[in-house]
Amino acid sequence: MNKTWILNKCTKVDKVEELQKLLGIDEVLCRILVDRGIDDFDKAKRFFRPSLDELHDPFLMKDMDKAIERLQKALINNEKILIYGDYDVDGTTSVALLYNFLSDYSNNLGFYVPDRYNEGYGISINGVNYAAENDYSLVIAIDCGIKAVERMQLAKQLNVDFIICDHHTPDEQLPEAVAILDPLRTDCNYPFKHLSGCGVGFKFLQAFCQSQNIPQDRLFTMLDLVAVSIASDIVSVTDENRVLAYYGLKQLKENPCLGLQKLKELGGIKGNVTLSDVVFKIGPRINASGRMKTADASVELLITQDSTLADAIAEDIQKLNNQRKDLDQTITEQAITQASENKAKKGLVLYNPSWSKGIVGIVASRIVEKFYKPTIILTEENNKISGSARSIEGFDLYDAIAQCEDLLDNFGGHKYAAGLTLKKGKLQEFTERFEQIVSETLAQKELVPKVYIDADLSLSKITTQFYKILKQFEPFGPDNMSPVFVTKNVVDYGMSRRVGKGKKHLRLTLADYDNFSHIKNGIAFSMGDLYETISKGNPFDICYTLQENNYSGRKEIQLHIKDIKV
Structure with a gap:
């Protein structure tokens, strides 16, 4: 797939020099820092040395006083x-965080995770009834609930109080809960809007500690759960999330x-742990339980103190x-x-009633990666068509789906990821309207993936010291991605080769076209078809x-x- 390279042009040269x-570090690194808003010594200090003292006051969040009182x-x-x-990962880590911490103060705790297949996303009727039937007078809903207007009316009738801790976009009408903690509320002045669901739960517990004059040391030992949620829910790794992720890792x-x-x-994770390790090695395993069966096992694993039980789970x-990997591969190939049969369309709505509901979110991401189009993957479960959606840069998926609200039973999510359930018999109309919205919004050139390049870099600058400083930019994630560099006119040093299954990948050994004194090794996944060209000694550019x-x-x-x- 062709990609558009966009090299960032630094306009604050004076700030870079200053x-x-x-800091006394390489000019290229300083330029990247300035481009990311880190343009003076104090900001650099906070960036390179995150401190828990920088966390915002949790009581700045709307309804926090009400939540703590209840x-x-x-x-x-x-x-x-x-x-x-x-x-999902954010939800199960959230439940584990609250359960682990509050178990020090109550012997009357329980947890509930809805069944993905029978109840779907959010607060379910079954969940509300379960609370009432088992004499739970208070429910703390985490990573869901911001749209549960009707469910809260039922809870009120059953005398069950709810505290909602969410981070999803609310509708104009909020549920009638005792308290609603959500930084995205229009009437909430909390200074950081991009917390994960587990992050909102953390702020709730932080406020509890402050209100009771409890040292927060015990809470801080649970930041590993928060870091896992930040990585897996793909939220911004800036401001408060950078601090939480840094100490959580x-x-x-x-x-x-x-x-x-x-x-x-x-x-197989040893030594330092990165957010990328969480995304690819820890998160999928936590998710597998909820995708293939129910997520109860994941919560049990995250709260147990019994090593034998932990091994078994x-x-x-x-x-x-x-099993999820095998199913994922099969459904992805079908999708x-x-x-491929709908190449003319700017948006993709793909449906197969036999696809597993627990896998469609992963498949949607893979289709976006391959075709670079807003994608919705739908399946059928209990006579309802539902699924997951993923977007591309610049296209507000949540808004597009909201424009089809009259065709839906429910929906929720973010700008780039969402879930939805269609009303019966509305699949064709929804598909046509979604395509119309995408076509009217996106120009053809916007359907070409972009690679944003931070800086031009010569191979000679890639030293141990340079990389040592670059490592301190971590944790990497949205809004603080690992810097992308471009080097022009490199050549194969003569040792590059195809590797991997089917020889799909390239193991590269590179040098500057006019200077062979700085040899660097590289890996290029899924680019094995370029081997014949580069092995002939032709110069090429790399990012x-x-x-x-x-x-x-x-x-x-x-x-x-x-x-x-x-």
Whole structure:
């Protein structure tokens, strides 16, 4: 797939020079910092040395005082408290965080995670009835609930109080809960709007600690769960999230909860842990339980203190994850076939009643990656057509789906990811309207993926010291991605080769066209078809990120190639 390269042009040269004098590091690194808004010494200090003291006051969040007052009342009166969360990684880590912490103060805790297939996303009627039937007078809903208007009316009739902790976009009408914690409320002045669901739960517990004069040390030991949610829910890794992720990854490396330690072992994670490790090795395993069966097992794994039980649950989750991979591959291949038959369309609505509802979100992401179009993957479950949607840069998927609201039973999500359920018999009309909205919104040139390049870099500058400073830019994630560099006119040093299954990938050994004194190794996934061209000695341009490669006990700085232009 052709990609458009966009090289960032720094316009604040004076700021770069000033910062370089203050920090004494390479000019290229200073330019990247300035481009990311880090243009003075104090900002640089906060960026390179995140501090828990920089966390915002949780009581700045709307309704926090009401939420704490209701929680305190429940604890004083020894009420039964139910923690209700979504079935994805953010939801299950959220439930585990609240359960683990509040178990120090209550013996009357329970948790509830809805069944993806029978109840769907959000607060369900079954969940509300379960709370009432089991005498739970307070439910803390986390990572869901902001749209549960009708469910809250039912809860009120059944005398069940709800505290809603969510981070999704609310509608104009808010549910009638005791308290609603959501930084995206239009009437909420909380200074950071991009918390994960687990992050909102963390702020709730932080406020509880402050109100009770409880040291927050115990809470901070649970930041591993928050870091996992930040990585898996793909929220902005800036401001407060950078602090939470930084210390959460440190906890994940040094002393994670038992369940996360088991998942690290299954993922082969040793030493430092990155958000990328979480996204590709920990998150999918937590998700596998809710995708293939129910997410209860994931929560049990994250709250248990029993090593034998943790081993058993982790083993079951590993099996489910392997099943998920096989199913994922099959459905993706079928979806690619459908998408190829709809090449003329700017948006893709793909449907197969036999596809697994638990897999469609992953498949939607893969289709976007291959075809670069807003994509909705739908299946049928219990006579309802529902599924997941993923978007491309610049297209507000949530808004597009909202324009089809009259055709839907429900929907929710973000700008780039959403879930939806169609009304019966509305599939064709929805498909046509969605395509019309996409066509009217996106020009053809916007359907070409872009690679944003931070800086031009010569191979000679890629030194151990340069990489050491670059590593301190971590944790990388949305709004603080690993910097992308471009180097022009490189050539194959003569040792490049095709590698991997089907020889699809390239293992590269590169040098500057006119200077062979700085040889660098790289990996280019799915670019094996370029081997014949580059092996002939033709110069080409590369854009890439830098990563550390550990091979046979030897560490080296490796170029992770994102694209090649001959």
